[in-house]
Amino acid sequence: MDRRLFLKGAAVAAPAAAASTLAAPALAQERVEMNIVSTWPRDFPGLGLSAQRxxxxxAEISGGEIIVNYFAAGEKVGAFDSFDSVANGDAQAYVxxxxxxxxxxxxxxxxxTVPFGMTASEFNAWINYGGGKELWAKLSADFxxxxxxxxxxxxxxxxxxxKEIETPDDLRGLKMRIPGFGGTVMSKLGASTVSLPxxxxxxxxxxxxxxxxxWVGPYNDYFMKFFEAARYYYVSGMHEPGASIALGANLPWWExxxxxxxxxxxxxxxxxxxRQHQQAVANNxxxxxxxxxxxxxxxxxxxEEVWDAFGExxxxxxxxxxxxxDMAAQITDDFLAKLREYATYLAVSETEFANQRNRVLGLG
Incomplete structure (x- = not known):
């Protein structure tokens, strides 16, 4: 072999080998454990399956570097105990x-979500591009x-x-499972509300x-078999126009x-x-x-009489x-300002188009 060629090849190979040796520790990530607690039972239609997915x-994206242990509601903590479990560091995240x-x-x-609030597309826009993410981070950090x-x-x-709801008075004395501000609205109209898991x-x-x-919508509700106990299904509501699901994490762990x-x-x-929203749209x-x-x-x-009562x-x-x-005022003001901005445009674009499309094609 030509000695000059051998030395030239060795000169190239040596740095490459050294770079390879040094690169491995630099690129390797220390394995971390992530215990996720959920507010839904295991294999629960829709929401529970989404959390498991x-x-x-x-785990898949991390290539095993993040060791994920998933606990459905009741397996580690109760559904509504998830917040405290993550805040105090017993678990690393909740869904x-x-x-x-x-x-x-x-x-x-x-x-x-809040009654008469943002749809899914509007909410995603507010969180990711309208300042909602920063307000959310500020509120969450306090906990x-x-x-x-x-x-x-x-x-x-x-x-x-x-029973059918024909006037606002039909809500008086009604015992209804409805969480969030939607439940508060129903309470103001005389219903007795609970927030069940x-x-x-x-x-x-x-x-x-x-x-x-x-609950959610036809795709999720079908598997809950509510039709075995309730006859009337109101297909549009005021309470959750675009209900978001959150992955919450312990802040010190995250940082x-x-x-x-x-x-x-x-x-x-x-x-x-x-994926979750697309799946709902595809199946409802x-x-x-x-x-x-x-x-x-x-x-x-x-x-419209009932809708107006809801609105008030x-x-x-x-x-x-x-x-x-002050924190609540800041979030409320920003949310409503962005809602007006988004809704004003959507009314003359997507809403107008959808109404005319459905009229022309005989849909809806």
Missing amino acids: LAARI GCEYYWTGKHPAFAYFT GLTAMLCGNTGTQSGGWFN GGQIYENLVSGAIDATE GLSETHRAMISAAAEEENA GAYLSRLVTDHGVETRSFN AAMEVLEETRDHS
Whole structure:
């Protein structure tokens, strides 16, 4: 072999080998454990399966560097104990709805949904590009948490009732499962409301402990079998126009992660945020037809008198929330300002188009 060629090759190979040797430790990430507690039972239709899919996706994206242990509601802590479990560091993250934590601070409701609030597309715009993310981070940090979007159900149905709602007076004395500000609105109109975990709704409806319940929409509701206990299904509601799901994390734990691991978790959450909403849109129409055709469900719409009563009560709720604190006022004012801005444009673009499309094609 030509000695000059050998030496030239060795000169090239040596640095390459050294770079390879040095690169491995630099690129390797220390394995971290992530215990996720959920507010829904294991294999729970829709929301629970979405949370499990998110947990699996985090592990997959990380290539096993993030060891994810998923605990459904009741397996580690109760559904509504998830917030405290993560805040105190017993678990690293929760999956749930932020309006479950309004007992901690009422402004958390804005980061799930509020009556007459934003649709899914509007909400995502506010969080990601309208300043909502920064307000959410500020509120969560006061409790040692940080949170991000990981799902959205879209506009939810008005709910399942064992009687028709023809006037606001029909709500008086009604026992209904409805959480968040929607429940506060119903209470103002005379209903008796409770906030039950999803896994306990069916048994309470069947037993008569409650007269009505809201849940999500036809795709999710079908598997809950509410049709076995309630005859009337109101297909549009005021209470959750675009209900967001959150992945909340313990703030010190989150800040201790590498930038790469934070990026992996954020990417998985963003992916599931899109997937869950797309899945709902893809399936709601078909499952509404099945509820009507296969199970004799009678669909209804609230009339304008009822909608107006909802609206008046909702404005009272938002104003009361605004008066709670400076933080609540800041979030309320920003949310409503952005809502007006987004809705004004959508009314002359998407809403006008949808109305005219449905009229021309005979849809809806």
